[in-house]
Amino acid sequence: MKKESINIPFNKPFLTGRELDFIEDAVTDGKISGNGKYTKKCHDFFKKKYGFNKCLLTTSCTDALEMAAILTGIEPGDEVIMPSYTFVSTANAFVLRGADIRFVDSREDHPGMDEEKVEGLVNENTKGIVVVHYAGIACDMDKIMRIADEHDLYVVEDAAQAVNSFYTHADGRQRPLGGIGHLGTFSFHETKNVISGEGGMLVVNDDHFTERSEIVWEKGTNRSAFFRGEVDKYGWVDIGSSFLPSELNAAFLYAQLKNLKKIQAKRLAIWNRYHQELEQVCGRLNIRQPEIPDYATNNGHMYYLVCRDGKQRDALISYLKERDILSVFHYLSLHRSTFYEDKHDGRELPQSDNYSDCLVRLPFYYELTEEEQEYIIRTIHEFEEHFKAHHSHSQG
Amino acid sequence: MKKESINIPFNKPFLTGRELDFIEDAVTDGKISGNGKYTKKCHDFFKKKYGFNKCLLTTSCTDALEMAAILTGIEPGDEVIMPSYTFVSTANAFVLRGADIRFVDSREDHPGMDEEKVEGLVNENTKGIVVVHYAGIACDMDKIMRIADEHDLYVVEDAAQAVNSFYTHADGRQRPLGGIGHLGTFSFHETKNVISGEGGMLVVNDDHFTERSEIVWEKGTNRSAFFRGEVDKYGWVDIGSSFLPSELNAAFLYAQLKNLKKIQAKRLAIWNRYHQELEQVCGRLNIRQPEIPDYATNNGHMYYLVCRDGKQRDALISYLKERDILSVFHYLSLHRSTFYEDKHDGRELPQSDNYSDCLVRLPFYYELTEEEQEYIIRTIHEFEEHFKAHHSHSQG
Numbered sequence: 001m002k003k004e005s006i007n008i009p010f011n012k013p014f015l016t017g018r019e020l021d022f023i024e025d026a027v028t029d030g031k032i033s034g035n036g037k038y039t040k041k042c043h044d045f046f047k048k049k050y051g052f053n054k055c056l057l058t059t060s061c062t063d064a065l066e067m068a069a070i071l072t073g074i075e076p077g078d079e080v081i082m083p084s085y086t087f088v089s090t091a092n093a094f095v096l097r098g099a100d101i102r103f104v105d106s107r108e109d110h111p112g113m114d115e116e117k118v119e120g121l122v123n124e125n126t127k128g129i130v131v132v133h134y135a136g137i138a139c140d141m142d143k144i145m146r147i148a149d150e151h152d153l154y155v156v157e158d159a160a161q162a163v164n165s166f167y168t169h170a171d172g173r174q175r176p177l178g179g180i181g182h183l184g185t186f187s188f189h190e191t192k193n194v195i196s197g198e199g200g201m202l203v204v205n206d207d208h209f210t211e212r213s214e215i216v217w218e219k220g221t222n223r224s225a226f227f228r229g230e231v232d233k234y235g236w237v238d239i240g241s242s243f244l245p246s247e248l249n250a251a252f253l254y255a256q257l258k259n260l261k262k263i264q265a266k267r268l269a270i271w272n273r274y275h276q277e278l279e280q281v282c283g284r285l286n287i288r289q290p291e292i293p294d295y296a297t298n299n300g301h302m303y304y305l306v307c308r309d310g311k312q313r314d315a316l317i318s319y320l321k322e323r324d325i326l327s328v329f330h331y332l333s334l335h336r337s338t339f340y341e342d343k344h345d346g347r348e349l350p351q352s353d354n355y356s357d358c359l360v361r362l363p364f365y366y367e368l369t370e371e372e373q374e375y376i377i378r379t380i381h382e383f384e385e386h387f388k389a390h391h392s393h394s395q396g
Numbered sequence: 397m398k399k400e401s402i403n404i405p406f407n408k409p410f411l412t413g414r415e416l417d418f419i420e421d422a423v424t425d426g427k428i429s430g431n432g433k434y435t436k437k438c439h440d441f442f443k444k445k446y447g448f449n450k451c452l453l454t455t456s457c458t459d460a461l462e463m464a465a466i467l468t469g470i471e472p473g474d475e476v477i478m479p480s481y482t483f484v485s486t487a488n489a490f491v492l493r494g495a496d497i498r499f500v501d502s503r504e505d506h507p508g509m510d511e512e513k514v515e516g517l518v519n520e521n522t523k524g525i526v527v528v529h530y531a532g533i534a535c536d537m538d539k540i541m542r543i544a545d546e547h548d549l550y551v552v553e554d555a556a557q558a559v560n561s562f563y564t565h566a567d568g569r570q571r572p573l574g575g576i577g578h579l580g581t582f583s584f585h586e587t588k589n590v591i592s593g594e595g596g597m598l599v600v601n602d603d604h605f606t607e608r609s610e611i612v613w614e615k616g617t618n619r620s621a622f623f624r625g626e627v628d629k630y631g632w633v634d635i636g637s638s639f640l641p642s643e644l645n646a647a648f649l650y651a652q653l654k655n656l657k658k659i660q661a662k663r664l665a666i667w668n669r670y671h672q673e674l675e676q677v678c679g680r681l682n683i684r685q686p687e688i689p690d691y692a693t694n695n696g697h698m699y700y701l702v703c704r705d706g707k708q709r710d711a712l713i714s715y716l717k718e719r720d721i722l723s724v725f726h727y728l729s730l731h732r733s734t735f736y737e738d739k740h741d742g743r744e745l746p747q748s749d750n751y752s753d754c755l756v757r758l759p760f761y762y763e764l765t766e767e768e769q770e771y772i773i774r775t776i777h778e779f780e781e782h783f784k785a786h787h788s789h790s791q792g
Contacts, residue, residue: 013428020416023644032409032593033586059455059594062615062638088632092616096492096635190429190642197428197642198455219458220488220735236484236733239492242458246586246593248419248644337632339616 008372010326012365013190013197016259022251034244035218038251045257046201050176052184054204056217057253059245061160061187061200065093065130067243068183068202070216071209072128072154074099081121082130082158083113084335084352090130090158091334099127103335103344106351109291110134111304111330111359114351115143122147128154133162133177136193136301137292141167141180148181155181160200162186163193164264165299174297182206188253193263193301196253199245216240263366267300270368274303277377281384285312303362304330310357315391317360319383325376326363332356404768406722408761409586409593412655418647430640431614434647441653442597446572448580450600452613453646454639457556457583457596461489461526463639464579464598466612467605468524468550470495477517478526478554479509480731480748486526486554487730495523499731499740502747505687506530507700507726507755510747511539518543524550529558529573532589532697533688537563537576544577551577556596558582559589560660561695570693578602584649589659589697592649595641612636659762663696666764670699673773677780681708699758700726706753711787713756715779721759721772728752 026032034057043055058064074080076098082090084103091101102121107114111134118129129148131139148155159165159178163186168174178184183206188199204213214224220240225231256263275289282289286308292298307313313329320327333352335344363376422428430453439451454460470476472494478486480499487497498517503510507530514525525544527535544551555561555574559582564570574580579602584595600609610620616636621627652659671685678685682704688694703709709725716723729748731740759772 009426012426013423015420015423019423020420023419024411024416027409027411027415030405030408031586032591034594059459059641060638063455066637088615088617088636089638092632092635092637096637190427195428197644198430198638198640199642219484221484233728235728236488236730236735238735239488240484241462241488241492242456242485242594244594245455246595246645248593248648249642252644332629332631334632339632339634 006372006375007324008326008363008376010328010361010363011191012367013195014366016256016263018258019252019255022255023248026247026251032247034246035224036247036250038247038254039244041254042250042257045254046203050179052176052179052203052205053207054210054213056202056204056213056243057245057250058200058202058217058243060198061158061185061189062089062093063241063243064185064200064202065089065156065158066096066241067213067216068156068185069094069097069099070239071183071213072156074127077125078127079123079125080128080130081118081126083132084333084349085111085134085331085355086132086158086334087160087331088334088337090132091340094130100125100343101334101340102126103349103352105349106355108351110137110293111355112137112139115140118144119147122151122153126151126153128156130156130158131181132158132160133165135290135304136162136165136177136299137290138162138165138167138177138296140293140295142170145180154183157181157184159184160187161192161301162299164260165301166297168295178203179205183209193267193299194253194256194260196245196249196256199249199253212238217243264300266366267364268298270364270373271298271300271303273373274362274377278305278380281381285384285387287312303364305360305362306355307358307360311391312387313358313360315387316380316383319386320376320379323379325379327360330355330359330361402768402771403720404722404759404772406724406757406759407587408763409591410762412652412659414654415648415651418651419644422643422647428643430642431620432643432646434643434650435640437650438646438653441650442599446575448572448575448599448601449603450606450609452598452600452609452639453641453649454596454598454613455641456594457554457581457585458485458489459637459639460581460596460598461485461552461554462492462637463609463612464552464581465490465493465495466635467579467609468552470523473521474523475519475521476524476526477514477522479528480729480745481507481530481727481751482528482554482730483556483727484730484733486528487736490526496521496739497730497736498522499745499748501745502751504747506533506689507751508533508535511536514540515543518547518549522547522549524552526552526554527577528554528556529561531686531700532558532561532695533686534558534561534563534573534692536689536691538566541576550579553577553580555580556583557588557697558695560656562693564691574599575601579605589663589695590649590652590656592641592645592652595645595649608634613639660696662762663760664694666760666769667694667696667699669769670758670773674701674776677777681780681783683708699760701756701758702751703754703756707787708783709754709756711783712776712779715782716772716775719775721775723756723758726751726755726757
């Protein structure tokens with residue numbers, strides 16, 4: 001029998017159908033720079049579907065975070081609290097404005113920030129808290145918002161992975177992630193549920209930022225007010241950048257948004273299949289599967305496993321790779337990074353380090369076929385025998 | 397006879413043929429986030445055609461300028477010299493890093509910065525000079541580079557409008573704009589000669605910035621070195637942002653670059669026709685046409701007129717608009733902006749103000765037809781009669 005020609009990447013971008021039509025329409029319609037017809041369609045989609053107050057597409061989630069850092073008025077010497085187990089941009093956006101970062105450890109049961117460890121870091125210099133909804137699974141926002149209220153801090157939700165995911169408050173109200181803190185940021189990078197290659201969005205939940213958010217977005221000018229006829233010419237009124245994406249990206253994204261329901265159904269099916277069919281083998285290998293807290297929903301963004309140690313994780317990644325399946329680890333603790341190690345206050349963050357060493361993400365994309373997923377699951381079962389034969393003795 | 401149905405925008409984006417094919421190919425090929433196949437093709441195009449050392453596509457020229465501000469190490473208290481008659485981003489990029497801006501007046505014969513007025517502003521805090529090649533026409537780079545050498549300053553060329561434009565040094569060598577200063581920045585905004593909706597590029601001419609430029613571009617990580625196999629994992633090593641554009645934008649741009657020769661020929665034909673056919677009427681109306689210095693080439697980026705005063709300029713714009721032709725003014729002096737007025741050192745910059753008041757840009761895009769251009773030229777001739785009848789008495 002011929003060797004299986006299956007070759008499974010970790011991620012694969014996809015077309016839902018109308019992406020190229022919409023791009024062509026934008027050109028024909030005479031506008032492919034930012035803030036055109038498709039940008040507005042995307043904004044309207046999010047406002048209508050999730051009840052967001054103000055949405056602004058950006059060129060990346062990084063840029064949305066930079067807008068948040070500017071809007072919250074971060075200055076040198078201000079402190080911002082955030083998890084260490086996150087993407088560099090969560091921190092870099094605030095460091096660019098001069099902030100010192102106080103990194104928080106992850107939860108034992110989840111890579112998200114340990115909410116219980118936040119309040120002890122608050123001091124007179126603290127300006128805000130950035131929560132990261134890892135894998136699209138909500139942090140416990142009631143706890144975070146209470147701390148923020150009590151100490152008068154801004155909350156920015158890094159909801160890069162959390163489109164179409166929700167949090168249920170203690171009082172039973174369910175709200176979309178990105179819509180709870182003062183500001184929320186999303187990503188439409190090609191690894192996300194809905195994509196535009198690179199891309200992101202700022203959601204402004206606190207009205208007091210609304211007017212300035214448009215100015216910062218439009219390079220520090222009052223151009224948006226000008227086009228609404230509120231001022232008779234526009235000029236330089238504030239700091240800002242070119243945060244808005246091309247209509248090419250907005251048109252592509254809009255085609256995806258129109259298929260959000262279908263995309264989400266597919267992704268949840270993939271997630272559930274991994275979860276069910278790997279339960280037994282993970283139990284036997286001491287590998288932890290994701291846990292979804294009662295207050296959180298699952299948006300099928302990512303399927304990860306937490307291996308019992310780094311050696312097992314690396315062995316699994318290698319085993320899959322040799323069989324043409326690309327699984328990948330994720331963040332390296334930022335408090336240990338070359339850039340921040342000597343700026344960090346020295347606290348140990350063992351859970352963050354543990355996820356850096358032990359977490360692995362399985363291939364996950366819209367066009368992953370049942371056959372491909374079956375092959376991945378079967379290969380992980382085969383890994384069990386391989387691992388037990390070669391590595392178990394080292395566990396003593 | 398029916399009213400002519402002609403309706404001429406100021407600008408119109410265009411497809412040269414393969415833009416959508418290339419985008420589709422990027423998706424099929426499995427990568428639409430940044431730094432993929434088409435990004436490399438664009439980099440290679442520019443390196444080969446213009447001999448640029450290092451190119452990095454960005455999401456906008458604004459972002460390329462922000463990279464320049466980071467790379468040149470701008471800190472609070474540093475001063476940067478640049479023209480007042482420029483886009484806000486030229487200044488904002490440096491202000492975001494804490495710079496104070498010393499604005500320079502424009503030349504009497506050209507909206508570009510008056511090179512003679514630069515050296516007097518240099519002091520111990522001066523870190524760099526940003527030249528803006530207005531309308532794609534070179535500043536006198538020999539003069540600028542001499543000042544920079546003498547005072548140990550960085551030179552950043554804001555070549556947003558200057559793709560495929562050249563400067564001839566006193567010794568006869570001709571070099572592409574953006575390739576002369578330590579760093580150069582380009583724009584591919586939809587109003588430019590080659591476009592990707594929003595988009596830009598940083599060109600690194602001084603080797604000493606090359607390694608760090610890749611890091612800053614990739615969100616402050618050494619990801620580029622990782623993919624070249626130079627380090628075994630990548631992490632956070634510096635400040636930076638998500639400066640790289642999606643492959644959607646790079647694919648679109650690459651299709652345009654393949655047609656650069658055709659685009660340039662068409663644009664120069666449009667420019668030359670405006671120049672020749674408006675010469676007489678401009679002379680009679682005391683309107684100035686663009687002048688191209690001996691050391692500069694013309695890249696057919698823009699056709700502008702400088703009216704004798706603001707009243708005449710506004711009358712011309714209105715007259716054209718009533719006849720469905722959209723002509724537009726350009727920058728407002730940044731030293732007079734709401735944001736910078738009280739930070740400016742108080743010097744009068746009369747030429748900059750004059751261009752703010754009197755300059756008008758005529759419709760200019762790749763698909764402008766001969767018939768449309770004829771209609772614009774004819775309408776400006778008709779304006780002459782109208783203006784003489786209604787406004788000339790006010791000149792006394």
